[in-house]
Amino acid sequence: xxxxxDVAKRAGVAVSTASYALNGINKVSSATIEKVLKxxxxxxxxxxxxxxxxxxxxxxxxxxxxxDLSGPYFSExxxxxxxxxxxxxxxxxxxxxxGGDKSTASKFLKEKRVDGAIVLAQNISSELxxxxxxxxxxxxxxxxxxxxxxxxxxKVNNRQGGYEAxxxxxxxxxxxxxxxxxxxxxxxxEERFKGYLQALEDHDLPYQSRWKISGDFTREGGYxxxxxxxxxxxxxxxxxYANDEMAIGGLQAFAEKNLKVPEDISVAxxxxxxxxxxxxxxxxxxxxPKYEAGALAVHLIFQMLAGEKVxxxxxxxxxxxxxxxxxxxx
Amino acid sequence: xxxxxDVAKRAGVAVSTASYALNGINKVSSATIEKVLKxxxxxxxxxxxxxxxxxxxxxxxxxxxxxDLSGPYFSExxxxxxxxxxxxxxxxxxxxxxGGDKSTASKFLKEKRVDGAIVLAQNISSELxxxxxxxxxxxxxxxxxxxxxxxxxxKVNNRQGGYEAxxxxxxxxxxxxxxxxxxxxxxxxEERFKGYLQALEDHDLPYQSRWKISGDFTREGGYxxxxxxxxxxxxxxxxxYANDEMAIGGLQAFAEKNLKVPEDISVAxxxxxxxxxxxxxxxxxxxxPKYEAGALAVHLIFQMLAGEKVxxxxxxxxxxxxxxxxxxxx
DNA sequence: CTGTTAGCGCCTTCAT
DNA sequence: ATGAAGGCGCTAACAG
Numbered sequence: 282x283x284x285x286x287d288v289a290k291r292a293g294v295a296v297s298t299a300s301y302a303l304n305g306i307n308k309v310s311s312a313t314i315e316k317v318l319k320x321x322x323x324x325x326x327x328x329x330x331x332x333x334x335x336x337x338x339x340x341x342x343x344x345x346x347x348x349d350l351s352g353p354y355f356s357e358x359x360x361x362x363x364x365x366x367x368x369x370x371x372x373x374x375x376x377x378x379x380g381g382d383k384s385t386a387s388k389f390l391k392e393k394r395v396d397g398a399i400v401l402a403q404n405i406s407s408e409l410x411x412x413x414x415x416x417x418x419x420x421x422x423x424x425x426x427x428x429x430x431x432x433x434x435x436k437v438n439n440r441q442g443g444y445e446a447x448x449x450x451x452x453x454x455x456x457x458x459x460x461x462x463x464x465x466x467x468x469x470x471e472e473r474f475k476g477y478l479q480a481l482e483d484h485d486l487p488y489q490s491r492w493k494i495s496g497d498f499t500r501e502g503g504y505x506x507x508x509x510x511x512x513x514x515x516x517x518x519x520x521x522y523a524n525d526e527m528a529i530g531g532l533q534a535f536a537e538k539n540l541k542v543p544e545d546i547s548v549a550x551x552x553x554x555x556x557x558x559x560x561x562x563x564x565x566x567x568x569x570p571k572y573e574a575g576a577l578a579v580h581l582i583f584q585m586l587a588g589e590k591v592x593x594x595x596x597x598x599x600x601x602x603x604x605x606x607x608x609x610x611x
Numbered sequence: 612x613x614x615x616x617d618v619a620k621r622a623g624v625a626v627s628t629a630s631y632a633l634n635g636i637n638k639v640s641s642a643t644i645e646k647v648l649k650x651x652x653x654x655x656x657x658x659x660x661x662x663x664x665x666x667x668x669x670x671x672x673x674x675x676x677x678x679d680l681s682g683p684y685f686s687e688x689x690x691x692x693x694x695x696x697x698x699x700x701x702x703x704x705x706x707x708x709x710g711g712d713k714s715t716a717s718k719f720l721k722e723k724r725v726d727g728a729i730v731l732a733q734n735i736s737s738e739l740x741x742x743x744x745x746x747x748x749x750x751x752x753x754x755x756x757x758x759x760x761x762x763x764x765x766k767v768n769n770r771q772g773g774y775e776a777x778x779x780x781x782x783x784x785x786x787x788x789x790x791x792x793x794x795x796x797x798x799x800x801e802e803r804f805k806g807y808l809q810a811l812e813d814h815d816l817p818y819q820s821r822w823k824i825s826g827d828f829t830r831e832g833g834y835x836x837x838x839x840x841x842x843x844x845x846x847x848x849x850x851x852y853a854n855d856e857m858a859i860g861g862l863q864a865f866a867e868k869n870l871k872v873p874e875d876i877s878v879a880x881x882x883x884x885x886x887x888x889x890x891x892x893x894x895x896x897x898x899x900p901k902y903e904a905g906a907l908a909v910h911l912i913f914q915m916l917a918g919e920k921v922x923x924x925x926x927x928x929x930x931x932x933x934x935x936x937x938x939x940x941x
Numbered sequence: 942c943t944g945t946t947a948g949c950g951c952c953t954t955c956a957t
Numbered sequence: 958a959t960g961a962a963g964g965c966g967c968t969a970a971c972a973g
Contacts, residue, residue, distance in 0.1 A: 379693065
């Protein structure tokens with residue numbers, strides 16, 4: 282494998298000159314550049330990214346850490362991150378956190394193989410994030426709060442979203458509204474639930490714990506929770522699923538029991554994933570500003586890298602998306 | 612930022628000893644390990660991944676290059692790649708090729724920032740792949756053939772899939788079957804079309820060029836192509852879309868014109884993307900063995916890295932998936 | 942078991 | 958405009 286040294290030798294110049302020529306630094310005559318480029322070409326020279334990174338103590342790339350690369354990802358989020366990164370001349374890599382603190386993600390975090398990271402992966406421990414984030418290594422966390430002063434938090438206003446969805450169903454005349462929760466350790470779930478509770482309270486509807494059913498954010502979980510609810514007889518008028526995946530599982534469970542949505546029971550979800558528009562009936566849900574969240578995260582990384590002062594937490598508003606899965610009760 | 616030198620000094624040992632201790636190499640007494648670890652802890656030492664990579668001329672990670680991180684990805688493919696990579700103790704990163712030969716993907720390829728790469732991204736030029744692949748840098752290409760002896764090709768038998776889907780429709784009694792193509796530069800499309808043609812021929816059905824309509828693999832493109840076909844009056848009995856995305860666009864176009872699928876017209880797609888199961892009617896399509904393709908790609912990388920001899924091209928069979936979008940004509 | 946040392950390949954100051 | 962030289966931080970002989 283040819284190195285810059287080989288190129289320099291073949292071109293008959295010093296290494297430094299070759300480096301300047303190769304990197305387009307305005308310090309060498311065009312004749313020399315020519316020679317160097319030609320030599321590089323002939324030797325099929327390729328610069329070593331790792332050596333370059335080491336020397337410059339900078340990789341010019343940021344990492345997006347997801348709990349599962351093959352997961353149902355928020356493509357809008359990724360798009361926001363990708364475009365913001367590219368428009369700043371940085372590169373982006375995505376890595377998975379399967380394996381938790383000994384995953385690829387954790388290796389990139391711990392060994393600072395990138396200049397900054399955006400984390401959307403519960404299975405990366407907060408300790409790891411705290412231990413990794415540092416002045417020259419900002420980390421933006423999207424799914425929780427974290428202590429380190431170098432780790433910022435961009436969140437979506439889940440509580441507001443939960444409130445609006447619930448209120449909408451109340452306004453449509455529903456009085457008993459179940460809540461199918463996400464996993465209990467999920468901050469997002471917690472907030473959505475609080476919004477739900479608040480809406481109930483503001484409309485003088487009593488909260489009944491029997492209407493809170495445990496789910497886990499998966500389609501399968503939503504399906505099971507719904508089956509269970511149906512088995513208990515006595516259905517609520519409406520059900521608010523803590524995310525769309527579960528709501529879609531629920532739709533399936535209702536269909537299997539010949540319960541029509543929304544005629545027999547109304548349902549709403551949260552997230553506005555792509556599928557939601559295509560299921561039957563199209564799902565009423567709460568859209569998260571994912572693109573914006575992604576773009577903001579990247580923006581913050583660059584601000585921190587530039588040494589600018591930034592807030593520690595950002596809170597983005599949600600949008601309510603009305604489709605056909607909730608009916609108006611006369 | 613503390614380096615290994617600092618750790619060694621504080622622990623009162625030589626750097627090599629610190630290195631051994633830190634890397635768990637069986638060469639130092641446990642007392643020394645203790646000391647070193649403690650010093651590292653106190654200094655909040657983090658090894659520099661880039662320095663380590665440079666020294667070992669090896670990153671222990673492989674890259675999966677996709678044309679768009681936020682795209683409608685084959686999650687099964689990613690899962691296959693991910694699991695195979697992890698089970699070999701390697702790391703995986705995904706990077707995008709938006710920007711073509713000056714994208715993040717190309718930087719990783721050109722600068723050999725990883726030990727091997729899997730490419731599923733038409734907008735990375737074959738020249739770039741040829742120029743990057745080398746003995747110690749295997750590249751597996753999933754979407755085309757490429758010259759370099761260090762770049763292998765794992766492909767799905769698109770022709771067979773196209774043949775089976777077409778034959779299925781013929782067997783269901785359809786005589787006029789349109790083909791909505793993908794972009795013309797797509798090898799996959801080409802092969803699917805050949806399968807279609809062959810099935811027609813084998814069943815003595817004449818191919819009529821009016822039944823070949825141009826699409827581009829996007830939902831929007833399928834929608835437009837279908838609209839156009841409808842506008843021309845005189846519909847075929849069935850239509851074979853070169854991929855599911857287009858078929859779904861087509862479904863929408865038919866629905867808008869009150870044409871019922873499959874009662875009025877039958878449709879089949881290709882890919883078996885996740886959505887296909889959920890659209891109305893569920894789409895009959897051809898499943899690609901994506902998980903297997905991903906896992907095989909990784910497997911090949913390791914074989915090449917180990918200096919083993921491998922075939923240059925692999926061809927995986929498809930599965931036909933019967934759902935409800937094709938009806939039997941009596 | 943521990944220490945010394947020579948680079949990995951590149952960038953960049955400094956001198957020419 | 959070009960060259961010489963010193964590391965970036967780490968690993969792995971090699972010597973003791």
